[in-house]
Amino acid sequence: MTNPVEPPEPVGRSVPGRPGRKLGPIAPSVGSAHRAWLEPLRDTYLTSGLTLTDLSGRVKFAKSKLSELLRGVGLYPRWETVLRLAEALDMPNWPLYRLWRQAAFEAHKSSEWIERNVQRPTLTTTHTAPPLDHRAFHELVEGDYLLYAQVFLNDDERDAAVANTLDILWLxxxxxxxxxxxxxxxxxxxxxxxxxxxPHLDGRPQLGCAAFDTVALRSLTSQPDRLQQITESLELFQAISRLPDHQLDVMVLRRLCGFTTEKVSALLGTSLATVRSDERHATRFLESVLCPPPTEGTTP
Structure with missing residues (x-):
């Protein structure tokens, strides 16, 4: 079992030209929790029009060290430096702090190290409320996002993934x-x-968590029936994992979460026609894998 490749950095936005050496990419060794706050920080810097010289003057930190921080190189950064950058770039510090703290644990920093980083009065992190429209969006989608994440992750990982998503969106x-x-x-x-x-296998996500929590399985009381349903569910989920990303999401939301086509369209931000097309193509593929036609020369 292997871990997935880290998602690529966002594309599609123009980055203003700036003098000096171009900022290098995020180091491949940067973990997912670290990347969760580093990518929005980098994106804000890259679209700000500031140079590293400008930023260095604002935060009173050496350009070489800023470059290392923005590429995830070297030691995990202290909150003081991240907070100064957030203030210089006019970013909300509360979601950034929560993501930074989680990534600090991933970097094997102790609770004592983290607390020492935030105890100084000048490093106070204010628990502020997100914008009203973000808060409304949060309330609208959180439950649905949790259902989707539950298909792939255990409860703790599911909750952390959705919380991280909403913090990243706030940033x-x-x-x-x-x-x-x-x-x-x-x-x-x-x-x-x-x-x-x-967890990924051969580059495809594993849907094991969903296999033991399906509606069909919960409705069965006989042990042999439950074992048979588990076997069938695992075969189905292995086949679903081979679908293209868009089709996989549609099938997870439609067949495992039980959402209507209209609900799926609203969640994905795609048209009804696209959802129906993805579901139709995915269904044909799954039928071909799970119920292949008899080979020539065999009797039905």
């Missing part, structure tokens, strides 16, 4: 609002966050 909410479709932008963030936590 880049203006980008979400200015995108072609906010719902589609948000779904891409959710999917990338869930998939970085999902």
């Amino acid at each position: 880049c909410w203006n980008d979400a609002l200015s995108s072609h479709d906010t719902r589609r932008f948000a779904w891409n963030v959710l999917r990338a966050t869930v998939m970085t936590r999902t």
Whole structure:
């Protein structure tokens, strides 16, 4: 079992030209939790029009060290430096702090190390409320996002993935609002966050968590029937994992979460026609895998 490749950095936005050396990419060794706050921070810097010299003057930190931080190189950064960058770039510090704290544990930092980083009065992190439209969006989609994530992750990982998704969206909410479709932008963030936590086999996500919590399975009381249903579910989920990403999402939402076509369209930010087409093509593929036609020369 292997881990998935980290999601690519967001594309599609023009980056203003700036003098000096171009900022290098995020280091491949950066983990998913670290990347969750680093990518929005980098994106905000890259679209700000500031140079590293400008940023260095604002945060009173060496350019070489800023470059390392923005590429995820070297030691895990202290909250003081991240907070100064957030203030210089006018980013909300509360969701950034929560993501930074979680990534610190992933980097094997102790609770004592984290607390020492935030105890100084000058490093106070204010628990602020998100924008009203973000809060409304949060309330609208959180339950549905949890159901999708549950198919791939255990309860703790599911909750963390959805919480991270909503914090990342808070950090880049203006980008979400200015995108072609906010719902589609948000779904891409959710999917990338869930998939970085999902076990993968041969590059495809595993749906094992869903196999033991399906409606069909819960309705069975006979042990032989339950074992048969588990076997059939595992075969189905293995086949679903081979679908293209868009078709996989549609089938998970339609067949495992039980959402209507209209609900799926709203969650994904795609048209009804696209959802129906994806479901139709996915169904044909699954039927070909699970119920192949008899080979020539065999009797039915």
